[in-house]
Amino acid sequence: MIVRILTDGWGAAVKRPGLAGLLYAGNLILGIILSIPILVAFSNAASETGWSPDLASEFDAALWADLLRESGPLVSTMLSQLLWVLPVLYLWKVGSTVGIVHAMRGDRTGSFWEGLGKYAGKAIVLGLPFLVLAGLMVLGIVLLIALLSASPIGEVGQFWIRFVVAPILIVLAVAVVDLMHDFARLELVLRGQTVWNAMYAGMGWFWQSGSAQALYMAWLVIGSLALILPFWADMAVGGLFLAFLLQQALLFVRSMVSVGWLTSEVLLFQELEPGEPATEPSAEFAA
Numbered sequence: 588m589i590v591r592i593l594t595d596g597w598g599a600a601v602k603r604p605g606l607a608g609l610l611y612a613g614n615l616i617l618g619i620i621l622s623i624p625i626l627v628a629f630s631n632a633a634s635e636t637g638w639s640p641d642l643a644s645e646f647d648a649a650l651w652a653d654l655l656r657e658s659g660p661l662v663s664t665m666l667s668q669l670l671w672v673l674p675v676l677y678l679w680k681v682g683s684t685v686g687i688v689h690a691m692r693g694d695r696t697g698s699f700w701e702g703l704g705k706y707a708g709k710a711i712v713l714g715l716p717f718l719v720l721a722g723l724m725v726l727g728i729v730l731l732i733a734l735l736s737a738s739p740i741g742e743v744g745q746f747w748i749r750f751v752v753a754p755i756l757i758v759l760a761v762a763v764v765d766l767m768h769d770f771a772r773l774e775l776v777l778r779g780q781t782v783w784n785a786m787y788a789g790m791g792w793f794w795q796s797g798s799a800q801a802l803y804m805a806w807l808v809i810g811s812l813a814l815i816l817p818f819w820a821d822m823a824v825g826g827l828f829l830a831f832l833l834q835q836a837l838l839f840v841r842s843m844v845s846v847g848w849l850t851s852e853v854l855l856f857q858e859l860e861p862g863e864p865a866t867e868p869s870a871e872f873a874a
Contacts, residue, residue, distance in 0.1 A: 589801045592858070596851025599695050600843050606687055606699060610842035613679050615835075621672050681714050682707040684849065688776045691850040692857070706776050713775055713782050717768040724760040728753065766803045767793050769849075773856045802855055806848040813841040 600607065682703050689702020732753045736745055771789025774780040780788060792799050817837040 588858075589798060589805060592802060592851050592854045593805055593847075595854055596849075597847040599691060599850045599854075600847035603690065603695065603846065604843070606690060606846045607839060607843040609699060610683055610687075610845055611839045613683060614838070614842065617672065617676055617679060677714070677718075678707075678711065681710045685710045685772055685776055687846055687849045688772060688853055691846075691853050692777055695850070702776065709775055709782055710772060713771055713785055714768060716786055717764050717771070720767075721761055721764040724764065725757055728756045728760060732756075762803070762807060763793060766799065769803070769852055770799060770856065773852060777853070777856060778860070796859065798855060798859065799852075802851055806844075806851065810841075810844055810848060813837070813844045817841065 685706040686699040686703035689706065690697045690699045732748055735748050740748065767789045769789070770792035771785045774785040774788040775782070778785075778788075817834045
């Protein structure tokens, strides 16, 4: 069933490429806004070190690490950008997600903009408890790792705890919360639940549905590959313009994966919860 729903979700996403285009355009605009001041700070920092030719010719992790360590203004610029970009990114991600869920419900001909206008406000409130929950879980893992690191486990043990166990636990914790959040949004949009009822119902999906877990893990693997490939293209492909074109194509594919992921969850939800309200598609403004 999972393979069928996954492929059906991807097929539905391919039939609505405008949704992926909206995600790609929004992410691109946010990326440009974020990157311009950081690029200026990087350029100034690199010109002062004399490493500009080396950094332009190839990716060198050691040089980038030295640059970050020695450039205080660069780090402060990056942090100041994150202070205001992260809330904007959160609003965009939440709004675009409920827009896609609304567009892909039922016969998958609904309007992205209608869903955005109807559910974005509630979805923003719905996402806040999950942000807090994710933060608490990550904090708990960090404290646990700190306690384990303080014990006499040797240098090899320290390495495994800090650089293997800790990242895996953090990824798993965030994935669990993200799965709950995904299905809470489905409860909000597809069943018309209140914010609090949707939150509790979304948390229940993780514990009650192995199918939801399996589908989420399958898309998590695919989404991780789609996330890594644009960075690989930036580092591995010769020629700046060719690398840029390939990277943009891969970013569009990543947006398509996001649409397919959400659509698959909608399909699974509708299959396991057949009593959800009938769709009310609106072709006007459809992406």
